[in-house]
Amino acid sequence: MGESPAGYAHTAKTAEGYATTALDLWTYPMMHILIAARAHGLLAIDGPCGAFRDAELTAAWAHKAAAMGFDGKQVIHPGQIAATRAAFTPSQAECAFARRVVEAMRDGAAAGAGAVAVDGKMIDLANLRIAEQILARAAE
Structure with a gap:
């Protein structure tokens, strides 16, 4: 459950190999991960946003994962931590x-x-x- 399937980031519009928008096409695989995690009593952790220099996209993906019910999200760069933490912290x-x-x-x-x-x-x-x-x- 803790890793994204191969090709996960290669099914959306990409720029230099990174998804450039939090497209709705992610909803289906994300729901499968979420449901499988819940069914097995595991935490549901979403994969990282590969466009780590895009703060707006990082925040959008983190908010989507939090809104869907994920327990957390992977980050690959220290610059993603604040936005991701904010998305998963209740207001x-x-x-x-x-x-x-x-x-x-x-x-x-x-x-x-x-x-x-x-x-x-x-x-x-x-x-x-x-x-x-x-x-x-x-x-x-």
Whole structure:
């Protein structure tokens, strides 16, 4: 699970052998990696952005991987660390929402409810687990 298949970076529009955009064509293989990792209880780590001098592309790929649910992303250059870390670090708004979810579910459970509403959204046990993961990542 920790490595990209051969040809992974050779199926997109390339410049000097590096993918030049975070194209949607990556979604399919990335989902396979993610689902396989989850099915086997493994961390899902996305491959690196080969265009290490392109800060915008590095950030875009990192945000895509984080949004899809990957646990992390490989980097191949120190210049990629900050953008990648930022993509996988929950924002203050995400943390605030996660805290509201945890509190609402705690109060709902005390009242015998299996689901509650937070900010106009239906929240249940699956959302609680996600909120707890967000808060755990923020504490790292």
